[in-house]
Amino acid sequence: MCGIVGYIGNNAVADKLMDGLKNLEYRGYDSAGIALNDNQKIEVFKAQGKLANLKAVLLQNNISQNPSHIGIGHIRWATHGAPTVENAHPHISNDGNLVLVHNGIIENYKELREKLEQQGVHFYSQTDTEVAVHLFAEEYKKFGSLEAAVRSGLACLKGAFAFCIMHHNEQDKMIAVRKNAPLIIGCNQNENYIASDITALLGKVKKVIYLDDNEMAVVKKDSVIVKDIFGNIVLKKSEEINMKADLIDKQGYEHFMLKEIAEQPIIIRKILQKHVQNNKIILNEDKLNIDWKKVKDITFVACGTSLHAAMVAQKVWENWLNIPVRVEAASEFIYQKNLLNENSLVIGISQSGETADTITALKQAQNLNTQILVVTNRLDSTIVRYAQSVIGLDAGVEISVAATKSYLAQLITFYWVGLYVAQEQNLLSQDEIVSLLESFEKIPEQIEEILSHKSQIEEIAKQIKNYPSAIFISRAFNLPTAYEGALKLKEISYINANAYPAGELKHGPIALLDENMPVIALLEQDETYAKLISNCEEAKARHAFLIGIGGEKLSNIFDAFIKTPKTLSCFSPLLMCVPVQLLAYYTAKALNREIDQPRNLAKSVTVE
Ligand code: M6R
Numbered sequence: 001m002c003g004i005v006g007y008i009g010n011n012a013v014a015d016k017l018m019d020g021l022k023n024l025e026y027r028g029y030d031s032a033g034i035a036l037n038d039n040q041k042i043e044v045f046k047a048q049g050k051l052a053n054l055k056a057v058l059l060q061n062n063i064s065q066n067p068s069h070i071g072i073g074h075i076r077w078a079t080h081g082a083p084t085v086e087n088a089h090p091h092i093s094n095d096g097n098l099v100l101v102h103n104g105i106i107e108n109y110k111e112l113r114e115k116l117e118q119q120g121v122h123f124y125s126q127t128d129t130e131v132a133v134h135l136f137a138e139e140y141k142k143f144g145s146l147e148a149a150v151r152s153g154l155a156c157l158k159g160a161f162a163f164c165i166m167h168h169n170e171q172d173k174m175i176a177v178r179k180n181a182p183l184i185i186g187c188n189q190n191e192n193y194i195a196s197d198i199t200a201l202l203g204k205v206k207k208v209i210y211l212d213d214n215e216m217a218v219v220k221k222d223s224v225i226v227k228d229i230f231g232n233i234v235l236k237k238s239e240e241i242n243m244k245a246d247l248i249d250k251q252g253y254e255h256f257m258l259k260e261i262a263e264q265p266i267i268i269r270k271i272l273q274k275h276v277q278n279n280k281i282i283l284n285e286d287k288l289n290i291d292w293k294k295v296k297d298i299t300f301v302a303c304g305t306s307l308h309a310a311m312v313a314q315k316v317w318e319n320w321l322n323i324p325v326r327v328e329a330a331s332e333f334i335y336q337k338n339l340l341n342e343n344s345l346v347i348g349i350s351q352s353g354e355t356a357d358t359i360t361a362l363k364q365a366q367n368l369n370t371q372i373l374v375v376t377n378r379l380d381s382t383i384v385r386y387a388q389s390v391i392g393l394d395a396g397v398e399i400s401v402a403a404t405k406s407y408l409a410q411l412i413t414f415y416w417v418g419l420y421v422a423q424e425q426n427l428l429s430q431d432e433i434v435s436l437l438e439s440f441e442k443i444p445e446q447i448e449e450i451l452s453h454k455s456q457i458e459e460i461a462k463q464i465k466n467y468p469s470a471i472f473i474s475r476a477f478n479l480p481t482a483y484e485g486a487l488k489l490k491e492i493s494y495i496n497a498n499a500y501p502a503g504e505l506k507h508g509p510i511a512l513l514d515e516n517m518p519v520i521a522l523l524e525q526d527e528t529y530a531k532l533i534s535n536c537e538e539a540k541a542r543h544a545f546l547i548g549i550g551g552e553k554l555s556n557i558f559d560a561f562i563k564t565p566k567t568l569s570c571f572s573p574l575l576m577c578v579p580v581q582l583l584a585y586y587t588a589k590a591l592n593r594e595i596d597q598p599r600n601l602a603k604s605v606t607v608e
Contacts, residue, residue, distance in 0.1 A: 001027055001028060001029075001077040001103070001602035001603070001604055001605060001606050001607070002027070002029065002074065002075060002076050002077050002089075002102075002103040002104075002196070002606075003021065003024030003027050003029065003074065003075045003103070003195075003196050003197060003200065004072070004073070004074055004101050004102075004103055004162060004164050004183065004194065004195060004196040004200075005017050005020030005021055005024070005072070005073045005074075005164075005193065005194070005195050005196075005200050006071070006072040006073070006101075006164040006166075006174045006176065006193060006194035006195070006219070007020070007069075007070070007071055007072075007191070007192075007193050007194075008069065008070045008172075008173070008174055008191065008192055008219060008220065008221050009069060009188070009190055009191025009192065009221055010069060010190055010191060010221070011069065011191065012064070012066070012067075012068070012069070013036055013066075013068045013069050013070060013071035014034060014036065014058060014063045014064065014066060014068065014071065015064075016071075016193075016204075017034045017071050017072070017073035018034070018051065018054070018055065018058070018073070019204070020073065020193065020195060020200040020201065020204070021034075021051055021073050021074075021075055021200070022051060023199045023200045023201075023202060023248055024075055024195075024196070024197055024199060024200050025050075025051060025075065025597065026199070026248075026256070026399040026400070026401065026596065026597065026603055027075070027077070027197065027401075027602055027603040027604060028077055028401050028597055028598075028600075028601050028602030028603055029050075029075035029076055029077050029602075030048070030049065030076065030077060030078050030083035031046065031047065031048045031049065031075070031076045031078070031083045031084070031085065031087065031088035032046070032047060032050070032051050032053075032054045032073070032074065032075045032076065032088065033045060033046030033047070033054065033073065033074055033076075033088045033089050033090050033101075034054070034058075034071055034072065034073040034074075034090070035071055035072050035073075035090040035092070035099045035101075035166065036063075036066055036068035036070070036071040037068060037070045037071060037099070037166045037168060037171050038067070038068050038069055038070050038171045039066065039067070039068055041096055041168065042092060042096055042097065042099050042166070042168050043061075043066075043068075044090050044092055044099065045057050045058055045061060045063065046085050046088040046089075046090075047085065047088070048083055048084060048085055048088065049083075051075070069221075070166065070171060070172075070174065071166075072090055072099065072100070072101050072164045072165075072166060072174065072194075073090075073101070074088070074089035074090060074101035074102075076088050076089055077602045079105060079128075079607055080105070080109070080126060080127050080128045080129075081125055081126030081127045082126070086124055086125045086126075087125045087126055087127050089101040089102060089127075089129060091125065091127065091129050091130050091132075091133040092133060093133050093134060093136075093137030093140075094121060094122055094134065094137065095137065096168070097137070097140075097167055097168040097169065098133060098136055098137040098140060098146075098149075098165065098166070098167050098168075099133065099165070099166050099167075100129075100132060100133050100136070100163050100164065100165040100166070101163070101164050102129040102132060102161055102162070102163050103161070103162040103181045103182075103183075103196050103606065104159060104160035104161040104162060104179075104180065104181040104606065104607075105128055105159045105160055105161075105607050106128040106129065106131060106132060106157055106158070106159045106161065107128075107158045107159035108156075108157070108158040108159070109128035109131045109159075112131040112135060112156065112157075113130075113131050116131060116134045116135065116138070119138065121134045121138070128159075132153070132157065132161070132163065135153045135156060135157070136149050136150055136153040136165065137149075138153075139152045139153045140167065145170075146165065146166075146167040146169075146170045146173070146175055147175060147216075147218055147231075149167075150163075150165055150175050150177060150216065151216065151229060151230075151231060154177065154179075154216075154229055155229075159180075160179060160180035160181045160356070160606070160607075161177065161178070161179050161180070161181055162176075162177070162178045162179075162181035162182060162183040162196055163175070163176070163177045163178075164176055164183075164194045165177070172220055172221070173218055173219060173220045174194060174219045175216060175217070175218060175219070176194045176211060176216065176217040176219055177211075177215070177216045177217075178211040178212070178213060178214075178215060179213050179214055180213060180356075180359075180382070181196070181382075181606055182196055182197065182354060182381065182382055183195075183196055183211045184196075184197075184198060184201070184208045184209065184210050184211065184380075185208060185209040185211065185217055185219055185224050185226075186201040186204060186205035186207070186208050187205055187207045187208065187209065187224060187238050188204070188205050188206075188207075189222075190221055190222055191221060192219050192220070192221065192222075192224055193205060194217075194219055198241060198243065198380060199243075199248055199397060201241070202241070202243055202244070202248060205241065206240060206241060207238040207239065207240055207241065208238060208239055208241055209224060209226065209236045209237075209238045209239070210236075210239065210380065211226065211236075212234075214228060214229045215227070215228060215229075215234060216228075216229060243397060248397060248399055254589075255400065255585070255589075255595045255596050256399040256400040256596045257400035257402055257404060257492070257585055257595050257596055258585060260398055260399070260400055260404045260405040261404045261405070261451070261578070261581050261582060261585065262451060263396070263405050264404070264405050264408045264447055264578065265444040265445070265447045265448045265451070266444075267394065267395050267396065267405055267408065267409055267412075268408065268409075268412050268443055268444045268447065268574075269444045270394060271394055271409065271412050271413070271416065272412070272416075272440070272441060272443075272444070274286075274394070275416040275420070276416070276437055276440070276441060279430075279433070279434045279437055280423065280433075281416055281419045281420040281423055281433070281437075282420075283420065286391055286392070287389060287390075288373075288389055288391070288417070288420070288421075289388055289389040290345060290371050290373055290388070290389050291371065292421055292424070292425055293425075294342070294343055294371070295323065295343065295344070295345045295371065296323070296324075296343040296344065297323065297324045297325075297326065297340075297343070297344050297345070298317065298323060298324070298325045298326070298344070298345045298346075298347065299325075299326045299327075299328060299333075299338070299340060299344060299345070299346050299347070299365075299370075300313060300314065300325070300326070300327045300328070300346075300347045300348075300349060301328050301329075301330040301333045301346060301347070301348050301349075301358055301361040301362065301365070302327075302329075302330060302348065302349040302350065302355075302358055303329060303330050303331065303350075303355050303357055303358055303605070304403070304487065305351070305403040305406070305407050305484060305487065306349040306350055306351060306355075306358075306403075306407075306410060307327065307329055307330075307349075308407070308480045308481075308483050308484040308487070309349060309407055309410035309411055309414065309480075310327045310347070310349055311327050311479070311480035311483065312411055312414065312477065312480045312481075312573045313325070313327075313347075313411075313414035313418070314326070314327045315476065315477050315480070315570075316414065316415065316418055316477070316570050317414070317418045319570065320418050320419070320421075320422045320427060320428060321418060321421060321422060321425075321427055322427060328361075329357075330348075330355070330357035330358040330360070330361040331357040331608065333361040333364070334357065334360045334361050334364055334608075338364070338365075338368065340365065340368045340370045341368060341369060341370065342369045342370065342371075344365075344368070344370040344371070345370065345371045345372075345373060346361075346362065346365040346370045346371070346372050346373075347372075347373045347374075347375065348361065348362045348365075348372065348373070348374045348375070348376075348383060348386070348387070349374075349375045349376070349410060350374075350375075350376050350381070350383050351376065351377045351378070351393070351395075351398060351403055351406040351407075351410070352376075352377070352378055352381060352603060352604035353374075353376040353377070353378040353379075353380075353381020353382060353383040353384060353604075354378070354381050354382055354383070354604040354605075354606050355383070355604060355605050355606070356605065356606050356607050356608045357605070357608050358383065359382055359383050359386065360608060362374070362383065362386040362387070363386060365386075366386060371388055371389075372386060372387050372388050372389070373387060373388070373389045373390070373391070374386065374387035374389070374390045374391070375390075375391045375393065375410060375413055375414075376390065376391075376392065376393065377392070377393040377394075377395050377397075377398060377406050377409065379392045391413060391417065393406060393409040393410060393413060394409060395408075395409035398603075399596065399603075400595070400596045401491070401596065401597055401598055401601045401602065401603050402488055402491050402492050402584070402595075402596075402598065402601075404488075404581050407484065407577060408447075408574065408577060408578075411573060411574055411577070412443075412574070415440060415571070415574075419433060419436065419437070419440075436568070436570075439567050439568045439571055440571060442565075442567065443567070443571060443574050443575070446564075446565040446567060446575055447574070447575065447578055449565050450564060450565070450575060450578045450579060450582075451578065451582075453562070453563075454582050454586075456562065457562060457579055457582040457583055457586060458582075458586040458589075460547060460560045460562065460583065460586075461582075461583050461585075461586030461587040461589070461590055462586070462590050463518075463545065463560070464489075464493075464495070464518055464547075464583065464587045465493070465495075465587050465590040465591050467495065467516060467517065467518050467545070468495065468496060468516070469495060469496040469497065469498075469512070469516075469517060470486070470489060470495055470496075470497045470498075470517070470518045470519075470520060471486075471497070471498055471499070471500065471505075471509060471512065471513075471517060471518070471519045471520070471539075471544075472485045472486045472497065472498070472499040472500075472519075472520045472521075472522065472580070473499070473500055473501070473502040473505060473519060473520070473521050473522070473532075473535060473536075473539075474499075474501070474502060474521065474522035474523075474524075474532070475501060475502050475503065475524075475528035475531065475532055476524065476526065476528045476569065477524060477569055477570060477572055477573050478522040478524055478572060478573055478576050479499070479501055480573065481522050481573050481576045481577050481580060482499035482500070482520075482522050482580075483499045484577060484580060485497070485499065485520060485522070485577075485580030485583065485584070486498050486499040488580060488581055488583075488584035488585075489580075489583065489584040489587060491584070491598050491601060492584055492585070492587075492588035492593055492595050492598050493584060493587040493588040493591055493593055494591075494593065494598075494599070495587065495591075502521065502528075502531070502532050502535040502536075503531065503535065505535050505538060505539070506535075506538060510538065510539075510542065513539055513542035513543075513544045514542055514543055514544070515543040515544070515545070517544050517545070518544065518545040518546075518547060519536070519539040519544040519545070519546050519547070520547045520549065520580075520583070521535070521536050521539075521546065521547070521548050521549070521550075522549050522550065522576050522580075523536075523548055523549065523550030523551070524550060524551075524569050524572050524576075525550065525551045525552065525566075526569040533555055533557075536548065536555070536557055536558070537557060540557045545559050546558050546559050546560075547559065547560045547561070547562070548560070548561045548562070549561075549562045549564060549576060549579050549580070550562075550563075550564055550576075551563070551564060551565075551566050562579045562583075564576060564578075564579065
């Protein structure tokens with residue numbers, strides 16, 4: 001979604017801002033802009049579309065010659081108002097002296113806008129953000145100090161925000177403010193940054209300060225002072241960044257998505273090495289501060305791909321732990337009655353750790369006194385604040401908007417945590433655990449085997465690309481994989497893909513089947529197999545282009561078949577997800593789509 005970068009120091013600011021914004025591109029955006037402060041007047045440059053368009057605007061204006069050393073930049077993912085130049089950030093006050101960028105949503109913007117318009121303020125955009133700039137500018141007239149104006153203006157704002165603000169009369173500072181939207185300060189000698197995501201600062205600073213909600217930082221070239229919203233100084237420690245800059249490099253791959261799919265065996269091996277030793281599951285340095293004896297029911301809350309990971313966990317955990325497990329889309333959980341209490345465990349899953357729906361669901365769970373476990377790829381993210389226990393995914397930064405390696409890391413995490421709980425609570429015998437681990441530990445090499453056949457999957461994708469829609473079907477453990485396959489295909493190829501429990505096909509979706517509909521069946525050779533083959537026969541009888549993914553090709557009805565290595569049914573989602581990721585990737589590639597940054601999507605969805 002939106003991204004913020006601010007810079008104050010001795011270097012040419014435009015380059016610094018563009019560099020930082022480039023690292024945030026993966027979040028998804030549809031316009032961009034920067035503002036420079038230490039010249040005759042504040043100068044704002046904006047463009048619709050990608051950063052290349054903004055770069056062209058900067059070139060036209062000879063910005064490389066600009067001596068500015070303080071500035072702010074933004075990429076915007078449109079929520080209020082279309083992705084136009086007017087709506088792009090930075091937004092500037094009517095007198096041209098106060099300028100800001102904003103992530104989040106100002107919920108009471110309509111009332112504030114009306115009030116400000118009555119006072120004679122002129123609005124030029126449709127954004128919620130613009131009220132903030134005019135509000136702070138009005139307060140500046142009263143206080144004559146940026147810090148005081150922002151503090152006073154904040155009291156009127158409802159919603160979520162991370163702001164980076166400058167005033168032309170105070171060219172020695174930027175103000176950073178956060179409430180329910182992440183913001184960090186990157187610190188160097190004689191230069192400081194503000195950013196909404198650590199990736200913007202990789203390779204630029206070694207230390208960062210994480211702002212908490214309702215904190216405001218006055219950021220100068222050689223100092224950072226953090227205060228609460230009442231103006232009291234808050235002592236903050238800076239923390240070392242432990243991510244490497246090359247994490248946001250494609251390293252020879254055509255797309256981040258392909259690189260991230262290829263990284264999966266390495267990630268899984270690393271996780272397994274950390275948690276499986278001598279036929280036992282160990283926590284290693286992870287902590288699981290959950291009182292399992294108290295837990296009578298488990299609810300997963302998540303969105304998108306993370307929701308599909310939860311669906312797999314539900315099926316596996318109910319088998320192993322013998323406890324009712326519920327899976328709820330976070331956006332539904334927050335608007336329904338949830339019969340949870342101190343005997344409930346709520347597990348929030350979020351790759352980014354910034355998904356607003358999931359965070360709100362956890363806040364509500366807190367109010368119901370449940371135990372809360374968070375599983376995230378970003379231990380520096382907002383969601384961890386709502387957890388009593390946190391498990392990191394160890395998947396490394398995921399740049400492609402379409403989640404792949406983080407999904408597999410989520411699955412692996414639920415397998416080892418499930419096994420750990422089963423082992424510690426004596427829910428599975430030692431023999432059962434040993435035999436499960438035997439299959440579990442083979443997964444990385446089995447994924448490598450699937451990856452080695454990617455050219456065959458590419459050929460099948462070249463056929464899928466010719467259809468306007470596709471249907472995924474499966475049963476049992478791989479039904480979530482079917483949902484995930486359909487989501488991946490939709491997200492990056494824009495082909496309309498849906499997934500159904502195979503047994504549901506005949507209850508309606510079968511009406512869609514003819515020679516123009518590919519059906520992709522995920523087949524597990526367990527007790528569901530014979531029924532699934534019957535469902536495939538039903539599809540074939542309607543002339544669907546039939547693709548099978550699974551163990552042995554035991555039937556000749558398939559037009560194409562992708563073989564996956566043999567494992568236990570409960571682990572098969574770990575293998576089956578790889579061909580569906582590759583199918584989506586190669587279909588999107590054949591259609592020449594913008595794979596890593598698909599239209600309308602954002603990497604972290606920070607609005608409800
Ligand atoms: O960061 P999160 O896991 O909370 O994100 C949830 C969804 O927005 C995310 O999985 C989305 O569906 C991805 N684009 C999937 O590829």
